[in-house]
Amino acid sequence: xxxxxxxxxxxxxxxxxxxxxxxxxxxxxxxxxxxxxxxxxxxxxxxxxxxxxxxxxxxxxxxxxxxxxxxxxxxxxxxxxxxxxxxxxxxxxxxxxxxxxxxxxxxxxxxxxxxxxxxxxxxxxxxxxxxxxxxxxxxxxxxxxxxxxxxxxxxxxxxxxxxxxxxxxxxxxxxxxxxxxxxxxxxxxxxxxxxxxxxxxxxxxxxxxxxxxxxxxxxxxxxxxxxxxxxxxxxxxxxxxxxxxxxxxxxxxxxxxxxxxxxxxxxxxxxxxxxxxxxxxxxxxxxxxxxxxxxxxxxxxxxxxxxxxxxxxxxxxxxxxxxxxxxxxxxxxxxxxxxxxxxxxxxxxxxxxxxxxxxxxxxxxxxxxxxxxxxxxxxxxxxxxxxxxxxxxxxxxxxxxxxxxxxxxxxxxxxxxxxxxxxxxxxxxxxxxxxxxxxxxxxxxxxxxxxxxxxxxxxxxxxxxxxxxxxxxxxxxxxxxxxxxxxxxxxxxxxxxxxxxxxxxxxxxxxxxxxxxxxxxxxxxxxxxxxxxxxxxxxxxxxxxxxxxxxxxxxxxxxxxxxxxxxxxxxxxxxxxxxxxxxxxxxxxxxxxxxxxxxxxxxxxxxxxxxxxxxxxxxxxxxxxxxxxxxxxxxxxxxxxxxxxxxxxxxxxxxxxxxxxxxxxxxxxxxxxxxxxxxxxxxxxxxxxxxxxxxxxxxxxxxxxxxxxxxxxxxxxxxxxxxxxxxxxxxxxxxxxxxxxxxxxxxxxxxxxxxxxxxxxxxxxxxxxxxxxxxxxxxxxxxxxxxxxxxxxxxxxxxxxxxxxxxxxxxxxxxxxxxxxxxxxxxxxxxxxxxxxxxxxxxxxxxxxxxxxxxxxxxxxxxxxxxxxxxxxxxxxxxxxxxxxxxxxxxxxxxxxxxxxxxxxxxxxxxxx
Numbered sequence: 001x002x003x004x005x006x007x008x009x010x011x012x013x014x015x016x017x018x019x020x021x022x023x024x025x026x027x028x029x030x031x032x033x034x035x036x037x038x039x040x041x042x043x044x045x046x047x048x049x050x051x052x053x054x055x056x057x058x059x060x061x062x063x064x065x066x067x068x069x070x071x072x073x074x075x076x077x078x079x080x081x082x083x084x085x086x087x088x089x090x091x092x093x094x095x096x097x098x099x100x101x102x103x104x105x106x107x108x109x110x111x112x113x114x115x116x117x118x119x120x121x122x123x124x125x126x127x128x129x130x131x132x133x134x135x136x137x138x139x140x141x142x143x144x145x146x147x148x149x150x151x152x153x154x155x156x157x158x159x160x161x162x163x164x165x166x167x168x169x170x171x172x173x174x175x176x177x178x179x180x181x182x183x184x185x186x187x188x189x190x191x192x193x194x195x196x197x198x199x200x201x202x203x204x205x206x207x208x209x210x211x212x213x214x215x216x217x218x219x220x221x222x223x224x225x226x227x228x229x230x231x232x233x234x235x236x237x238x239x240x241x242x243x244x245x246x247x248x249x250x251x252x253x254x255x256x257x258x259x260x261x262x263x264x265x266x267x268x269x270x271x272x273x274x275x276x277x278x279x280x281x282x283x284x285x286x287x288x289x290x291x292x293x294x295x296x297x298x299x300x301x302x303x304x305x306x307x308x309x310x311x312x313x314x315x316x317x318x319x320x321x322x323x324x325x326x327x328x329x330x331x332x333x334x335x336x337x338x339x340x341x342x343x344x345x346x347x348x349x350x351x352x353x354x355x356x357x358x359x360x361x362x363x364x365x366x367x368x369x370x371x372x373x374x375x376x377x378x379x380x381x382x383x384x385x386x387x388x389x390x391x392x393x394x395x396x397x398x399x400x401x402x403x404x405x406x407x408x409x410x411x412x413x414x415x416x417x418x419x420x421x422x423x424x425x426x427x428x429x430x431x432x433x434x435x436x437x438x439x440x441x442x443x444x445x446x447x448x449x450x451x452x453x454x455x456x457x458x459x460x461x462x463x464x465x466x467x468x469x470x471x472x473x474x475x476x477x478x479x480x481x482x483x484x485x486x487x488x489x490x491x492x493x494x495x496x497x498x499x500x501x502x503x504x505x506x507x508x509x510x511x512x513x514x515x516x517x518x519x520x521x522x523x524x525x526x527x528x529x530x531x532x533x534x535x536x537x538x539x540x541x542x543x544x545x546x547x548x549x550x551x552x553x554x555x556x557x558x559x560x561x562x563x564x565x566x567x568x569x570x571x572x573x574x575x576x577x578x579x580x581x582x583x584x585x586x587x588x589x590x591x592x593x594x595x596x597x598x599x600x601x602x603x604x605x606x607x608x609x610x611x612x613x614x615x616x617x618x619x620x621x622x623x624x625x626x627x628x629x630x631x632x633x634x635x636x637x638x639x640x641x642x643x644x645x646x647x648x649x650x651x652x653x654x655x656x657x658x659x660x661x662x663x664x665x666x667x668x669x670x671x672x673x674x675x676x677x678x679x680x681x682x683x684x685x686x687x688x689x690x691x692x693x694x695x696x697x698x699x700x701x702x703x704x705x706x707x708x709x710x711x712x713x714x715x716x717x718x719x720x721x722x723x724x725x726x727x728x729x730x731x732x733x734x735x736x737x738x739x740x741x742x743x744x745x746x747x748x749x750x751x752x753x754x755x756x757x758x759x760x761x762x763x764x765x766x767x768x769x770x771x772x773x774x775x776x777x778x779x780x781x782x783x784x785x786x787x788x789x790x791x792x793x794x795x796x797x798x799x800x801x802x803x804x805x806x807x808x809x810x811x812x813x814x815x816x817x818x819x820x821x822x823x824x825x826x827x828x829x830x831x832x833x834x835x836x837x838x839x840x841x842x843x844x845x846x847x848x849x850x851x852x853x854x855x856x857x858x859x860x861x862x863x864x865x866x867x868x869x870x871x872x873x874x875x876x877x878x879x880x881x882x883x884x885x886x887x888x889x890x891x892x893x894x895x896x897x898x899x900x901x902x903x904x905x906x907x908x909x910x911x912x913x
Contacts (some may be wrong), residue, residue: 028124028125028126029126030077032126032129033045033047033056036107036109036129036130036131039131040107040131040134042105042226043105043106043107043134044059044062044063044099044104044105044106044107045059045106045107045109045131046087046092046096046106046107046108046109047109047129048089048108048109048110048111048129049086049111050115051088051089051090052086052087052088052089053086053087053089053092053108053109054084054085054086055084055085055086056074056082056083056084057077057082057083058083060083060084060085061083062104063085063095063099064083064085066098066099066102066104067085067087067095067098067099069085069086069087069095070085071083071084071085072084072085093142093144093145094144096135096145097144097145100135100136100137100140100145103137103223103224105134105135105136105137105226106134106135107131107133107134107135108131108132108133108134108135109129109130109131109132110129110130110131110132111127111128111129112127112128112129112130113127113128114127115127131276132276133274133275133276134273134274134275134276135274136154136200136226136274137152137199137200137224138152138153138154138155138174138198138199138200138201138202139154139174139200139271139274139275140152140174140175140199141174141175141380141383141384141387141389142384142389143380146175146380148328148331148377149323149325149328149331149332149335150331150332150335151173151176151178151332151335151336152173152174152175152199153171153172153173153196153197153198153199153200154171154172154173154174154198154199154200154202154267154270154271155169155170155171155193155196155198155200155201155202155267156169156170156171156201156202156203156228156233156263156264156266156267156270157169157189157201157202157203157207157211157263158170158203158204158207158233158235158259158260158262158263158266159206159207159210159211159259159262160235160257160258160259160262165186165210166183166257166258166259167183167184167185167186167189167259168181168182168183168184168256168257168259168260168262168263168264169181169182169184169189169192169193169196169263170182170260170263170264170266170267170285171196171198171267172267172271172282172285174271174280174282174383175379175380175383175384176329176332176379176380176383176584177280177281177282177283177379177382177383177581178283178286178379179264179267179282179283179284179285179286180196180285180286180287180288181256181260181263181264181285181286181287181288182260182287182288182289182290183257183259183260184290186214186216187729188290189211189216190216190218190297190298191295191296191297191298192290193218193221193298194297194298194301194302195296195301195339195340196339197307198224199224200224200226201221201224201225201226202225202226202227202228202266202267202270203225203227203228203233203266204227204228204229204230204232204233204266205227205230206230207233208225208227228266228270232265232266232269232270233262233263233265233266234262234265235258235259235261235262235265237265238253238261238262238264238265238266238268238269239253239254239261239265241265241268241269242261242264242265242268245268245282246282246284246285247284250284251284251285255287256287264285268282275387278386278387278388279386279387280383280386280387281382281383281386281387281574281577281581283581291343292342292343292344293340293341293342293343294340294341294342294343294677294678294681294696294697294698294699295697295698295699295729296339296341296678296698296699297700297725297729299701299702299722299725300674300699300700300701300702301339303671303701303702303703304318304671304674304675304678304701304703305317305318305625306318306319306338306339306675306678307319307335307338307339316625317625318338318624318625318675318678318679319334319335319338321624321625321628322334322596322599322624322679322684323595324595324598324599324602325591325592325595326369326372326373326591326595327372327373327375327377327587327588327591328377328380329377329378329379329584329587329588329591330372330587330588330590330591330592330595332588333588333589333591333592334592334595334596337592337682337683338678338682340682341677341678341680341681341682342681342682342683343681343695343696343697344695345610345611345612345695348610348680348681348683348695349610350419350420350421351421351593351682351683352607352608352610352683352684352685353419353420353421354419354420354421354422354593354683355593355596355597355600355607355683355684355685356419356597356607357417357418357419357422357597358422358593358594358597358598359597359600359601359607359685361415362601364411364415365594365597365598365601367411368408368411368412368590368594369591369594369595369598371404371407371408371411372404372408372587372590372591372594374400374403374404374407375400375401375404375405375408375587375591376397376398376400376401377397377401378397378398378401378580378583378584378587379581379584379585381393381394381395381397381398381401382394382398382573382574382577382580382581382584385398385570385573385574386574386577390570391448391449391450391451391452392444392448392449392450392451392452392457392566393448393449393450395440395444395566395569395570395573396440396444396448398436398440398573398580399436399437399440399441399444401583401584401587402432402433402434402436402437402440402580402583403437403441404587405429405432405583405586405587406429406430406432406434406437408429408587408590409426409427409429409430409432410430412425412426412429413426413430421589421593422590422593425586425589425590425593428582428583428586429583429586429587429590431579431583432583433576433579433580436572436573436576439569439572440569440573442459442462443458443459443462443565443569444457444458444459445457445458445459445460446459452562452563452566453559453563455555455558455559455562455563456562457562457566458561458562458565462565463561463565465561466558466561466562466565469554469555469557469558469561470554470558472550472554473551473554473555473558476547476550476551476554477551479547480498480506480547480551483498483543483544483547484496484497484498487508487541490523490526491510491514491517491518491523493510493514493517493518495510495511495514496508496509496510496514497509497510498544504530504531504538505548505552506540506544506545506547506548506551507530507531507538507539507540507544508527508538508539508540508541508544509536509537509538509539510536510537510539511535511536511537512532512533512534512535512536512537514537515532515536515537515539518537518539526541527539527540527541528540528541528542596683596684596685599684599685600684600685603624603627603687604687605684605685605686605687605688606685606686606688606689606690606691607685608676608679608680608685608686608688608691608692608693609690609691609692609693610680610681610693610694610695611692611694611695612694612695613645613647613694614645614646614647614648614652614653614694614732614733614768615645615692615693615694616642616643616644616645616653616654616673616677616692616693616694616735616768617642617643617644617645617690617691617692617693618641618642618643618673618676618686618688618690618691618693619641619688619689619690619691620639620640620641620688620689620690621639621640621641621642621672621673621676621686621687621688621691622637622639622672622687622688623637623668623671623672623675623687624672624675624679624687625675626668626672627687638665638805638806638807639688639689640669640672640806640807640808641808642656642669642673642770642808644656644735644768644769644770645692645694645768646766646768646787648732650786650787651766651786651787652732652762652765652766652767652768652787653732653766653767653768653769653787654768654769654787654788654789655758655761655762655768655769655770655771655785655787655788655789656769656770656771656788656789656790656791657758657771657772657773657778657779657781657782657788657789657790657791657812658670658770658771658772658773658791658792658793658808659772659773659774659776659779659790659791659792659793659812659813660772660792660793660794660795660813661793661795661802661804661813661817661818661820661821662817662818662821663804663821663824664793664794664795664804664806664817665793665804665806665807665808666739666772666793667703667739667772668806669770669793669808670701670703670737670738670739670770670772671701671703671737672687673735673737673770674699674701674735674737676688676691676693677693677696677699677735678699680693681693681695681696694733695733696733696734696735696768697731697733697734698729698730698731698733698734698735699734699735699737700725700726700729700730700734700735700736700737700738701737702719702722702723702726702737702738702739702741703737703738703739703772716745719741720753723738723741723753723757726738727757727760727761727764727765730761730765730767731765731767732765732766732767733767734765734767734768735767735768735769736761736765736767736768736769736770736771737769737770738757738769738770738771738772739772740772740773740774741753741754741757741771741773742754742757742775743774750775751775751777751778754773754775754778755775755777755778755781757771758771758778758781758785758788759781759785762781762785762787762788763785776812776813776814779812789810790810790811790812791808791809791810791811792808792809792810792811792812792813793805793806793807793808793813794806794807794808794809795817801820802817802820802821819832819835819836819839822835878906878907878909879903879906879907882902882903882906883903886899
């Protein structure tokens, strides 16, 4: 069988091999393992054994495959080999991070006593172990596991039935303490989940089943969902838990609905269970009111690529294009604001006032951004300290953040005419605890270890007793050096060294060929043999052992003092938690404000006029993402106007029917106006020459085609579901962006649906809308619907080529230029020629007076492509041949006009033939 583990720092045999009839009996360690595993089902158990976390049985197989580490075996159980793999303690974070990213959950099981203590109870006693933490995607706090610039939410979804079914969602970022709760209608669940994008979702089996039965459980949730017991989401049991968790003066849980209490109770209970008694610094929950922010459904978020592209990448998204924040908390707040633009015009203008003040004062903006760069992530450092995972670097980060806040407050206080938001931020930052910052700076050294147990982090001169113990340690180390020199002289072995390791302590090491000399007289009376290796021999002496004891005592005493100082500083920080959390919020808000001012100034954005009207007038509007890409290629972006303004008196907002070819810029034009609305209402300047926007309550964007295989929906079905949501939920204050409705089905079906949709948007909803279409028949609606206007993407034809100008102008397109676009895409010339042949016949017949039946069989007389492929064009075009004979410098004006008419005649004749 495999040899048992023999590391002296751990138990001798984790699992003994079977030896006879009693093989089914469990060894003490196996019994301990199974007991701990049974209490934590569904988790990979990181079972501490000395300097390794070991995994056994199925856990080992899963971890081995996921981490790419060797799967070995250790003994047998019930006749089967016990699979085993392990990761070293010092590298455990890297392996843990990979497992969590792959969707696994891990239970960390530590040794709760020294192995020597266990042996005192008997030779077969095992080291006491217990799970100290449950690690899940939604409960991460370490920087190694988190994206510094993105929130990491844990969400709890609860359902309560009493007559109607009520739903509520609670969510929190454990790494910062931010907590929220909201009551939701069933149809809003998917949209809210898309907004907060949690890393983990917890819910009961009953809730999950009910959602599935009503087709409300999105397929994307399956990968992040974790099941909890029904008792954890009980609204009555939640009440005392919430009262214990949040101060009564800051939050009253009785104001919540039953569903909201159940969701928040489940969240708080799950966090407490995962942290195993450590108190996570959750803030009193914010009641999230959907009527205060712009409603953006999941399909619209995906279509507009607000926080990430449809491929799941940050690059190319709206967020990435405008994110000039210089701190991680600022980046997280920017993402939150982009995901939930405001609906209150006064609140929006307050934000814009703050941005305007910094746009106008370039010097102040630069000073603020420079000082903000020195502000560490205060909220995450505070959370780690509260959960007993923080170290000296977290204390230093808090001290530096306080110092940065005081500097920022000084800059702001010196400025006249600050906006209300900047004045509030100056007050908050100026109230930072200066004494705490000074104490942390005095106590902590410049170079700090990651963990407090490593010691060496307290600055010299801060504590007299610590300095004394350190001096003693330094002196004894000098004595070691002197002892080594003396032993070298006494033995005449110049290669003799005094070394140290964690197993042997201090020892004398000499090359093996000199070791035999120390085993003989007269040296054998002084040197005591410890170990023989391949090339060296190791010894100790009585004097060295006594010296080691003095060194260990001095180092232990110094570390004990340092740990006491760390504990005192930690308590001082945690006693001011609420104040420091407010300070962290102020730093993040100032960073976002300064960053939005920076991007506005650098890119020539304008301040939008935002009010409660139905205005939507954009002059010289640009797409914030595409503009950056175009400029990177050395080109300029073509700006366009849009005016969808309306009023209650005329029955609603304007509706533009946008026609024009593919590749002409319709999708960019549609999206840019939606993004301008988002930027304006989140409190940012917008990429335009001027903008007047009446607050948009709901934003809908149906641009692009996709299917939903998981739900068995075709592209057309998805299109219809999304269109239905728009027609059922849009209001007069909404902005709707639609592209190519009805193109996924038969021509007449699609045209009919598109026609009826335009009428509904105009007559029933009255919203402001951009409606792009290839159904040119829809343009006739401008004659009968008062608020409908036709605009088109301008194009030019030159020598048989189509040139897209990307300009929007009044009027309607008379052609789609589909064949020209197909040519740009690289379709073979024979296919293009055949397409032109079919198109010419269709256009000629359509221009005639043929009956519907005759039109339906219009292509019956065409030879099949397979039998008679259209020849690829050969030789020169007649127009080109005629141009070769023209000498422009020799022509009079009259001759030039005549030549132009002749060229046009040649082209027309060529087309007819």
